Amino acid sequence: MSKEELISKLKSKFSECIVKVDTPGNDILVEVKPECLVEVAKYVFNEENMYYATSSGADERGLTGKFSVYHIFSADKRCWFVLKTSVPASRPKVPSITGVVPGANWAEREAMDMFGIQFEGHPEPTRLVLPDDWPEGLHPLRKDFEHNYRPPSKTPEKEYLSVGGVFVGGVEYSTALPLGPYHPALHEPEYFELLVKGEEVIDVRYRGFHVHRGIEKIGESRLTYNQVPFIAERICGICGFVHSSSYCMAIEKALGIDVPERAKYIRTIVLEIERIHSHLLWIGVACHLLGFETGFMHSWRIREHVMDLAELLTGSRKTYGINIPGGVRRDIIENQIEKAKKVMDLIESEFKILKDKLLVPEVISRLKGVGYLPKEDARKIAVLGPTMRGSGIARDVRKDQPYFAYPELDFEIAVYDDGDNLARTLVRVDEVLESIKIVKQALNNLPKGPIRADFEPKPMKLGVGAVEAPRGEVVHMVITGRSSKLFRWRVRAPTYNNIPALKIMLKGVALADAPITIASIDPCFSCTDRCIVLRDLDRGTYIRTSLIEMRRYVVRVLG
Amino acid sequence: MTTVYVTLTIIGSILGLILAPLVDGIERKLRAKVQNRIGPPITQTWLDIVKLLRKESLIPRTAQDLFFIAPPLTLAMSAATLPLLCYGAPNVLGFYGDIIVILYLIAGSSILLYLGATASGNPYAAIGFSRRFSLLIACELLIALAVVAVALKTGSLSLTEIVMKSELAPSTILAGLSLLITSYVESSRLPFELAVAKPEIMGGILIEYSGRLLAFAELSHLLHRFVLVLLGVDITLAPALKYLIELGVTGVIASFILVITSTVIVLVIFGVIEALCGRTRLDYALQFTSKLIVLPIISIVLASIGV
Numbered sequence: 001m002s003k004e005e006l007i008s009k010l011k012s013k014f015s016e017c018i019v020k021v022d023t024p025g026n027d028i029l030v031e032v033k034p035e036c037l038v039e040v041a042k043y044v045f046n047e048e049n050m051y052y053a054t055s056s057g058a059d060e061r062g063l064t065g066k067f068s069v070y071h072i073f074s075a076d077k078r079c080w081f082v083l084k085t086s087v088p089a090s091r092p093k094v095p096s097i098t099g100v101v102p103g104a105n106w107a108e109r110e111a112m113d114m115f116g117i118q119f120e121g122h123p124e125p126t127r128l129v130l131p132d133d134w135p136e137g138l139h140p141l142r143k144d145f146e147h148n149y150r151p152p153s154k155t156p157e158k159e160y161l162s163v164g165g166v167f168v169g170g171v172e173y174s175t176a177l178p179l180g181p182y183h184p185a186l187h188e189p190e191y192f193e194l195l196v197k198g199e200e201v202i203d204v205r206y207r208g209f210h211v212h213r214g215i216e217k218i219g220e221s222r223l224t225y226n227q228v229p230f231i232a233e234r235i236c237g238i239c240g241f242v243h244s245s246s247y248c249m250a251i252e253k254a255l256g257i258d259v260p261e262r263a264k265y266i267r268t269i270v271l272e273i274e275r276i277h278s279h280l281l282w283i284g285v286a287c288h289l290l291g292f293e294t295g296f297m298h299s300w301r302i303r304e305h306v307m308d309l310a311e312l313l314t315g316s317r318k319t320y321g322i323n324i325p326g327g328v329r330r331d332i333i334e335n336q337i338e339k340a341k342k343v344m345d346l347i348e349s350e351f352k353i354l355k356d357k358l359l360v361p362e363v364i365s366r367l368k369g370v371g372y373l374p375k376e377d378a379r380k381i382a383v384l385g386p387t388m389r390g391s392g393i394a395r396d397v398r399k400d401q402p403y404f405a406y407p408e409l410d411f412e413i414a415v416y417d418d419g420d421n422l423a424r425t426l427v428r429v430d431e432v433l434e435s436i437k438i439v440k441q442a443l444n445n446l447p448k449g450p451i452r453a454d455f456e457p458k459p460m461k462l463g464v465g466a467v468e469a470p471r472g473e474v475v476h477m478v479i480t481g482r483s484s485k486l487f488r489w490r491v492r493a494p495t496y497n498n499i500p501a502l503k504i505m506l507k508g509v510a511l512a513d514a515p516i517t518i519a520s521i522d523p524c525f526s527c528t529d530r531c532i533v534l535r536d537l538d539r540g541t542y543i544r545t546s547l548i549e550m551r552r553y554v555v556r557v558l559g
Numbered sequence: 560m561t562t563v564y565v566t567l568t569i570i571g572s573i574l575g576l577i578l579a580p581l582v583d584g585i586e587r588k589l590r591a592k593v594q595n596r597i598g599p600p601i602t603q604t605w606l607d608i609v610k611l612l613r614k615e616s617l618i619p620r621t622a623q624d625l626f627f628i629a630p631p632l633t634l635a636m637s638a639a640t641l642p643l644l645c646y647g648a649p650n651v652l653g654f655y656g657d658i659i660v661i662l663y664l665i666a667g668s669s670i671l672l673y674l675g676a677t678a679s680g681n682p683y684a685a686i687g688f689s690r691r692f693s694l695l696i697a698c699e700l701l702i703a704l705a706v707v708a709v710a711l712k713t714g715s716l717s718l719t720e721i722v723m724k725s726e727l728a729p730s731t732i733l734a735g736l737s738l739l740i741t742s743y744v745e746s747s748r749l750p751f752e753l754a755v756a757k758p759e760i761m762g763g764i765l766i767e768y769s770g771r772l773l774a775f776a777e778l779s780h781l782l783h784r785f786v787l788v789l790l791g792v793d794i795t796l797a798p799a800l801k802y803l804i805e806l807g808v809t810g811v812i813a814s815f816i817l818v819i820t821s822t823v824i825v826l827v828i829f830g831v832i833e834a835l836c837g838r839t840r841l842d843y844a845l846q847f848t849s850k851l852i853v854l855p856i857i858s859i860v861l862a863s864i865g866v
Contacts, residue, residue, distance in 0.1 A: 291758070
């Protein structure tokens with residue numbers, strides 16, 4: 001069914017609900033009345049079989065006097081489908097779609113924290129992003145909230161740890177074991193509380209967002225279109241390029257910019273190099289968690305070639321900084337292509353040896369059958385990337401919503417049906433080899449021409465950009481504002497959708513398998529939190545800060 | 560002759576104390592080579608211990624007295640086994656049943672350390688304890704069975720006498736080998752490093768130990784490894800040692816060198832094996848030990864029919 005058929009079908013089916021239909025940047029934007037929201041969401045999720053991506057609030061009081069909620073679905077192989085509803089600012093109550101689309105749980109809670117929009121019928125309307133000591137009634141992403149305002153903080157009186165007892169829902173447990181916020185298995189601060197009985201995990205509680213940076217707020221209040229890619233790339237230290245690419249794609253779609261072919265190919269090459277490095281990093285970390293240090297060291301040794309290649313092509317080992325709306329800032333020259341091909345051959349042969357050494361019966365026995373995630377749950381929670389493909393869902397934005405040079409390149413997507421840690425590992429191993437194939441093809445077919453297109457800023461345009469990151473698809477939704485600024489910028493990293501699946505995956509696993517199961521989604525907490533923590537060396541304390549404050553701090557310290 | 564025996568035993572005991580951390584340093588260096596790293600100098604383990612000895616020990620609020628009594632006592636018990644061992648020369652300190660005392664001291668020292676760790680009140684230490692204890696019971700059974708096989712064959716429970724009375728027999732060699740394999744499992748090397756398992760339980764039994772207490776715990780753990788392997792080497796090589804000892808002074812010195820170098824070599828081989836393994840799970844580890852039990856049982860059967 002094509003896009004037009006979908007629109008006409010929706011129009012006839014929900015004629016009384018639909019307020020407006022628009023097609024910004026080839027996607028569908030349908031505005032419905034709040035009372036019909038759940039019904040339409042149910043239809044597109046169940047009948048049209050769309051995959052849930054994310055939701056976002058928006059403070060449109062300055063324009064229409066209303067708060068809006070955007071639910072983004074992927075109508076695979078067609079376009080993005082954005083479901084919008086607006087409610088008056090005096091009574092910001094929207095029906096919750098979590099009952100129909102369980103994956104919307106977190107995104108709705110985030111909108112609740114950030115905009116003060118209430119979701120009626122939400123199963124657990126508790127705080128997600130805001131810290132426990134944040135004052136009631138303050139919502140940071142509202143337009144009347146100053147980006148540099150810091151409310152006074154106080155220590156929350158909350159007891160997390162307890163030994164023995166009955167957990168919510170009547171689950172009996174013997175020990176509540178804290179995993180985090182600082183734990184050798186997690187390389188970033190995040191808090192899991194495992195309720196264990198002997199060696200078996202019974203249930204898990206999660207609290208994240210310890211270090212929220214407020215990047216969306218900075219993007220909306222301080223920066224212009226062209227500056228945002230650089231802060232977007234700093235959302236994550238491992239898969240930063242996917243964020244800047246995805247942001248640029250959203251802007252390009254919103255403003256209708258025609259990106260030159262050569263820029264598309266360069267982005268594709270760098271994206272795949274990033275995927276290879278990220279997967280090799282993950283394989284190393286997985287080996288480390290299984291106590292197999294030799295595998296860790298060798299995986300990272302191969303990764304080192306990839307980092308050198310990235311430096312050759314972009315000038316940086318990580319955080320390449322070459323993306324800008326309309327194209328890229330740095331070209332690839334002829335002799336670099338030859339060198340890059342040689343490195344790719346080297347990586348391929350070395351990785352194949354590593355693969356044979358790693359996938360031995362001892363390792364497989366630790367991974368097989370552990371951390372099971374059924375296909376139905378995977379779709380309901382809307383998990384992404386290797387976590388999704390390990391549960392037998394053959395989705396990949398590179399194929400389903402083709403972008404950049406991917407439609408012209410030949411590659412396979414790796415899918416395994418078992419839904420366990422082994423399946424997720426095998427997906428990543430296969431993806432490394434596919435990525436090597438993609439990079440080689442793109443290098444061979446690199447078209448000639450300019451690398452950047454000019455454009456004119458236009459206000460109030462919506463764009464959805466999505467890039468397949470190593471951990472799953474990254475979705476950026478952009479609404480442009482006046483004077484080259486953003487009105488709303490929503491970032492959704494894949495880990496955001498994947499963490500809720502851990503509750504299912506961790507149930508019943510042995511405690512020894514808990515770290516590798518958590519790692520099997522390749523969690524990237526900095527993406528999820530979009531945050532940073534700074535250590536104040538003078539006072540020895542840790543402070544939560546924004547990037548802009550950090551810059552001021554650095555300037556102050558370094559003079 | 561007795562002077563030579565006494566001197567060698569004293570030298571052996573002191574050497575054991577020095578070598579145990581040094582061999583760990585060699586293992587670390589070799590592991591680094593396998594892992595494509597440069598690695599620390601071989602004295603690193605000693606440097607670590609010396610540094611830890613100078614550092615303050617933090618004692619958690621929830622800890623009971625046993626928490627800080629256990630590590631020094633554990634070290635004392637491990638060190639006490641050193642003069643009782645047979646370093647190639649007959650041990651004049653040896654007495655009837657000294658092998659049982661050695662085994663008691665080895666097992667007792669580790670159990671004491673685990674109890675001390677649980678006294679910290681940390682849930683990770685409790686999990687480390689429960690893992691380690693399950694494995695320990697399985698291993699102690701294996702060690703005891705191997706010793707029974709040797710005792711049956713030689714008719715003695717004194718280590719020196721076992722060496723002096725042994726002959727080239729399949730049962731003794733099998734018992735010695737099973738002792739060596741068990742010592743690998745017992746001394747919590749990968750894949751059986753379950754009680755510490757940093758990525759899983761953040762160091763488990765050692766989680767709350769720091770400074771001096773950690774140094775004591777580490778040193779006693781290394782001595783523990785050394786002693787167990789030396790015991791296995793003694794029994795496996797017993798006929799060769801007996802032959803050398805009967806040759807006179809040069810023979811005794813040769814047998815001393817043989818015991819020490821074989822122990823070091825076995826430890827280093829263990830260290831390299833460790834580099835090639837990942838961590839297993841407790842259930843797999845217990846399955847492995849239950850299969851391993853076949854070795855000492857065959858050895859007992861062989862010994863009882865006099866082979």
